[in-house]
Amino acid sequence: MHLFASITRGGNFQKKDFVDKGTPCIHYGQIYTTYGIYTNKTITYLTSEAAEKAKYASTNDIIIAVTSENMEDVCKCVAWLGINDVAVGGHTAIIKHNQNAKYLSYYFHTSMFFKQKKKLAHGTKVIEVTPNALNDIIVPLPSLEEQQRIVTILDRFDKLCNDISEGLPAEIEARQKQYEYYRDKLLSFDKI
Numbered sequence: 001m002h003l004f005a006s007i008t009r010g011g012n013f014q015k016k017d018f019v020d021k022g023t024p025c026i027h028y029g030q031i032y033t034t035y036g037i038y039t040n041k042t043i044t045y046l047t048s049e050a051a052e053k054a055k056y057a058s059t060n061d062i063i064i065a066v067t068s069e070n071m072e073d074v075c076k077c078v079a080w081l082g083i084n085d086v087a088v089g090g091h092t093a094i095i096k097h098n099q100n101a102k103y104l105s106y107y108f109h110t111s112m113f114f115k116q117k118k119k120l121a122h123g124t125k126v127i128e129v130t131p132n133a134l135n136d137i138i139v140p141l142p143s144l145e146e147q148q149r150i151v152t153i154l155d156r157f158d159k160l161c162n163d164i165s166e167g168l169p170a171e172i173e174a175r176q177k178q179y180e181y182y183r184d185k186l187l188s189f190d191k192i
Helices: 028-033 048-053 101-107 111-120 131-136 144-162 167-186
Strands: 005-009 023-026 044-046 055-057 062-065 077-080 086-088 092-097
Touching (some): 005 131, 023 048, 028 062, 044 048, 055 092, 062 101, 077 101, 092 131, 101 144
Parallel strands (some): 023 086
Antiparallel strands (some): 005 092, 023 044, 062 077, 062 092
């Protein structure tokens, strides 16, 4: 086992600091309601005053929500793939590392990780995992080449399952049209 990351706490801005344009930011609640495995853009921005006091994640950092109302959402994370740094709110941890960011993010969404975080989580109404406790997480780390191979496969599978223009949604829509065509053909009774 070797150390591959450093973990720091996120900042402390609040929703009242959000503006239409400004410094891109990620609020901890958005990690489990809006973002998936990775993102390169945000849906919210900070005032310049709040941005001056903010803590930032850099490209390839993992942003992890360390507080939630349930066990499923605590420790949900997103890999930040944006070009510029992003302000990160409270109730988060920033994981700086030397691995493939998407690989780590995919791992942090697995049942193997879920079992580990359950042992570290505490609280009843509000579930928390302290950022320091994340240092005890064991992460399998194949070579960077193997990590990329795994990410490529998982990205393809994710696209098949979730991309509206391809994959399952598009296939379901095509089968629905096919069903409607044959239904209409079978139920149209031409006069003999």
